[in-house]
Amino acid sequence: MGNLTQNAVNVNGPQITVEQVTPEMARAWLGANVGNRPASSAHVAKLERAIRDGKWKMTGDPIRFSTGGSLLDGQHRLTAILQSGETVPCVVMRGLDESIFDVLDSGKSRQKSDVLFVQLGLPVETCKMLATATTWIIDYEKEQYGFPGKAEKSEVLDFVKRNPLAIAAAEYAQALPRQAPVPRSVAAMFYYYASQNSQAKAERFLERFMVGAVDGATDNLLYLRNRCAAATLDRRPIHRSQILRALIRIWNAEMRGKPIKHSQNAMRTDDAFPTFI
Template sequence: MIDLPALPIGPKYMTISPEMAELWLTHCNPAHNRVLSDTVYERYAKAMADGAWRTTHQGIAFDKNGMLLDGQHRLMGIKLSGVSVEMLVIPNCEAETFDVLDSGHRRQAAQLLKIPHRVIVAAAARVIGQMYKMWDPVTLFDGFYDTKAATSDILKAVAAWPELTTMAPIAAASYRASGINQPTHLVVLAQAARTEYAEKIDDWANGLISGANMDAKDPRLVLRNRFFRDRVVLGTSGGRRASYNLIAKSWNSWAQGKLLGTLKTLDGEGVIPVIGTEKFKP
């Protein structure tokens, strides 16, 4: 029995050795994949051998059966170079997606992510990637999120922030219960999960979802009421930064055990930092 290298559960950076690359190419590369171009993989191999390969530039994708969908030239480059290279590995992709992609259509990150709530995770990654300066923006909308971020950059952000995946069910449930914008809420939650206030997330979620037994100035109830009132505006792309700031302000008050009288955005205010992130945010 062939002992193939284990694939990650979700998108993840892995160090791929020449031996791993050879095993995947030999046993996981379908016959219908495009014919290899020696010009391409030799160029990749030279860059890798010279130490000039950029980790964030390209990735390798597998379908739900562990068969290679994309990345055969990069794997061949690793094999030929004889050096191990760190690369983004994306498992559980939809095979049908690549039939469209090879026809010249742009690859969409949400199509490549085989995870629950993948659409809001990809949308949140556009925001958090910019907040943490993970790439130079292509088109930065409202100084907040990149509307034309490359798929590889979005996937890079998802891999760097697994909290986007783990917190997505809370964002989705809160939206169903009270209309709170999912991507921006998810960005707040993902950051909060890395702070000393992470233990407060469960009660935060319970209040937003139930809306019951809360003081009139409870930050969760104040936030619910604001989104009930203005959910149409705050749910649009144009209201995304405003919705983020409202959620961040409410969370910050809740995390510190403070009541909240009013919740509003101010003209000219920047992006509100999530409390506790000053320890790791650039």
Template structure:
């Protein structure tokens, strides 16, 4: 691509704004990035997130533009352009030129739309909890069992996961029901484990989370009573417990129930591997 094609022609010291929809190829992106002389530090995770959506065909042109100043300097869009190169695919983009350089100060100033926001716009109920469960299920399936957040799903990846596994909506609903009875476990963790356990034994999962919620008719030493006591104790002591540890508590409890054994205490060291549900 000729870099002059994104530079406006001066007109008495000024230039008119132009806007056009262009199929940006990796080679064109490389040429545009040569004009990236004044921008914020590149966030590699954002590039990787965008690139996955582009490579999977989930990238939609939403009106956000690649923006250039009057002198041709790239003002906004470096992450998207780097993602085009990483994905090695062509993407339709809106290109705007002829902007005053000072307008860069106001770009990306708004709050970024979250997955929960996107799901709410689609009419999903309990969208914030549903979004949290989708993120954790996606990360679990990627092998990130402790939710280290080195790689999180994009909005598109979450919506694709929901389309593939609509039963996760039920897991979000169950998480809300359990929370209304027993407020000592994070809803996102309850919903995530509900989905994972349902893959193993849907019938036993129903019984398991009913008892997690009400604790009814369980004998002394039952794993679910041990879980409930541990969760209440940590809340009373005002301890900060990361989500992965609550995940481990629930999985250890589930495994003990499946094995038909008592569980006197639940321990999960920070450096211990995550137990796998069975």
């Protein structure tokens, strides 16, 4: 597996070596890159420049392989080595359990969407939408109505595995226009809950708000759309917590058959955060 300049082997666990990694070795090892996150071309380019400029420094962060030989971590470094055509020293660790994959963080930290991509095999853009929307859903479940978005990667993955409707919500939101009054991930979070009441009504509701197909000039969602658009133009976008508060309040009123009479009341913040009915 290459020329060893140092060898530190633990017979009861992973094997750690320092190796001069050639472009040929990098190419072969990348062939074992099964189920890894999508590579970032920008990060690879940064590493490649460092190698070409003689600024590469070996750190203690290893290139990692599983007990079965799969590459768990290091694809950006290996791609940079391959593209640079240079040989550089790297720490290499072999014999790791496959299960550690989703908690590995290297030179470019894994994002929640990276873990979803690897574990679920969904398209990259779907995973990005799903990761963000699920984070808001978890906040809502925890009654963290400021929506701080601090859910851990493992928490997001576990939630999606237990609640596949989150995937359907992300896929639905992806089909909405990009030029919408709020990020589509907010719509995905809303759809996750509202569609459990009525899928058709949830889709019509979001068509009115996200697309602009409103029910006349007095539609509460038209008022909310206009407020969001004006705030964005002023470079003072409305926080997702306030948007979701208004959306849920309007939805609940319509589900009760008693739409809000004065649209500005949807934006009130002087009472408890509403929950879906």
